[in-house]
Amino acid sequence: MKAVLDSPAFFSSIGLSGELYTTPLVVAELKDLRSKVRFDLLCESGLRVQEPGRETRARVREAATRCGEGEVLSETDLEVLALSLELQAGIVTDDYALQNAAYRMGIPVIPLHQKGARRFTWRYRCTGCGRLYEAPGECPVCGAPIKRRLK
Numbered sequence: 217m218k219a220v221l222d223s224p225a226f227f228s229s230i231g232l233s234g235e236l237y238t239t240p241l242v243v244a245e246l247k248d249l250r251s252k253v254r255f256d257l258l259c260e261s262g263l264r265v266q267e268p269g270r271e272t273r274a275r276v277r278e279a280a281t282r283c284g285e286g287e288v289l290s291e292t293d294l295e296v297l298a299l300s301l302e303l304q305a306g307i308v309t310d311d312y313a314l315q316n317a318a319y320r321m322g323i324p325v326i327p328l329h330q331k332g333a334r335r336f337t338w339r340y341r342c343t344g345c346g347r348l349y350e351a352p353g354e355c356p357v358c359g360a361p362i363k364r365r366l367k
C-alpha cells in the first residue's frame with residue numbers, strides 16, 4: 217500500500233504499513249509528544265517526508281476551488297492532496313473535507329475508523345501524464361482528461 221499520511225494518522229494508533237509518505241506541513245502539526253514519538257517510529261520504518269511540486273499544488277487548489285472546497289481546505293490539506301496525486305498514493309485521514317476533496321479528485325482514501333485498509337483499484341488513467349485515478353474527470357496534475365484504463 218502506498219499512502220500519504222494526514223495528521224490524524226499520527227494521533228491514532230491504527231497499524232500502518234507499506235510505502236508511507238507525509239508532508240512538511242503535516243509534520244509541523246504534530247506538537248504533542250505521543251504523535252511525535254509515533255512519527256519517529258514510522259520514520260525508522262521508512263516513512264518519508266516529501267513536499268509536492270509548486271505546480272501540482274496550484275492545480276489542486278484550482279480543482280478544489282472549482283468544486284467549492286477551496287475555502288474549507290487548509291494549506292496542509294492541499295499539500296496532502298498534491299503529494300498523493302504526484303505519488304499515486306491513497307490518503308490516510310479522517311478529515312471530512314479532505315476525504316471529500318480526495319474523492320472528487322479520484323484519490324483513494326483510507327479512513328482511520330475502519331479496521332484494515334480497503335483495497336482500492338485504479339481504473340482510470342490520465343491521457344496526458346498517465347497517472348492513475350479512481351474516477352474519470354480532468355487530471356489535477358496536468359489538466360488532461362482521465363479515461364477508463366484499457367487492460
Ligand SMILES: [Zn+2]
Pocket residue numbers: 342343344345346347355356357358359360
Ligand atoms: Zn495528468
